[in-house]
Amino acid sequence: MSYFTIAGVQLHALHHGDNTDAMRHRINLLMARFPNVQMVLFSELVANGAATHHAEPMPSNMEAMFCQLAEEHRIWLIPGSMFERDGDKIYNTLSVINPQGQVAARYRKMFPFRPFEEGVEGGSEFVVFDVPHVGRFGVSICYDMWFPETTRTLAAMGAEVILHPTMTDTIDRDIELSIARTNAAINQCYFFDINGAGAMGNGRSIVVGPAGDVIHQAGIGEEIIPLEIDLNRVRREREVGLRGLGQPLKSFRDRSVDFGVYRSENSPTPFLDTLGPLVKPHRPDNGHHDI
Incomplete structure (x- = not known):
């Protein structure tokens, strides 16, 4: 089977607080209206808000609730991400839950949005998982996609679809739309970039095909995006080239x-060391001081 239906959910949620009731309600409505959906994907940090003091060790009660929902509806469920506490460290962690209600994988965001996402550690392990008789999927989170090495590594591990929850409420969303299209094209894969709405994002979720084509781009409000994809399209374009032209994965x-x-030692690029520390921009001193 090469056809598979994924629903992205662009939800209007609270920036600080428990949004799980709204997520549960949205899943129930979604599955009643579109029973053909096989996987549901939410945006980054939507479940419990963007404050690190909500961080919990995993497995958690909140994750268990999502496992019950996945089993109830017999769907793959990626409920965005949640802050995870592991000892004295906090990670931005995504759970992949299978239709049996089991956590198939967890992924820790590799690139926290520093210097703004303070107090969050970066993960170090890539995650791909197989949907039996369908294909291989990879996951990343928000700022990860700004680093082409992340998506390229997932593609090199065999990922045919990248599931990418994000929480972008800033003025660079239009750039991210271009990055999503680029990542899909140069890795010849589907790319699902699902953003939040309202306080949890400025919307414009995007789903891109393996030729960099926009399959759907959402508006700025709440939206459910159920789409059937064909994994054979990925395999064919990787075989004969994007639109019968470039074959970037083979060339790589x-x-x-x-x-x-990429060498950690004896790097020939000392220029990077001249860029200064990774800190928030500050107001310049213009020579005027309060009296």
Whole structure:
């Protein structure tokens, strides 16, 4: 089977507080109206808000509630991400829940939005998972996609679909739309970039095909995005090229160049060390002082 139906949910949610009742209600309505949906994907940090003091060890009661919902509706469920407490560290963690209500995988966001996402550690392990008889899926979170190495690694691990919850409420959303299209095209995969609405994001979730084509772009309000995708399209375009043209994954595999910028020692790019510390921008001192 190469056809698979995924519903992205762009939810209007509270920035600080428990949004799980709204998520449960939305899933129940979604599955009643679109019973063909096989996977549901929410946006980043939508379940419990964007405050790190809500962080809990995993497995948690909140995660268990989502497991029950997945089993009840027999769906794959990615309920966005939640802050996870592990000892004295906090991670931005996504749970992949299968239709049996089991946590199939957890992924920790690799690139917290520093310097603004303070007090959050970056993860170090890539996550892909298989939907039996369908294909391989990869996950990333928000700022991760600004680093092409993340999506490229998932594609190199065999991911045919990238599931990417985000929480973007800033003026760079239009740039992210371009990045989503680029990541899909250069890795020849589907890319589901699902944002929040209201206080949890400025919307404009986007679903992109393996040729970089926009399958759907949401508005700024609440929206449910159920879409059937065809994994054979990914396989065909990886075989013969994007629109019968470029085959970037094969070219990357067969490259002769060694990217020295990725060496952790003896890097030939000392320029990066001249960029200064990773801190928030501050107001310049214009020479005027209060009396």
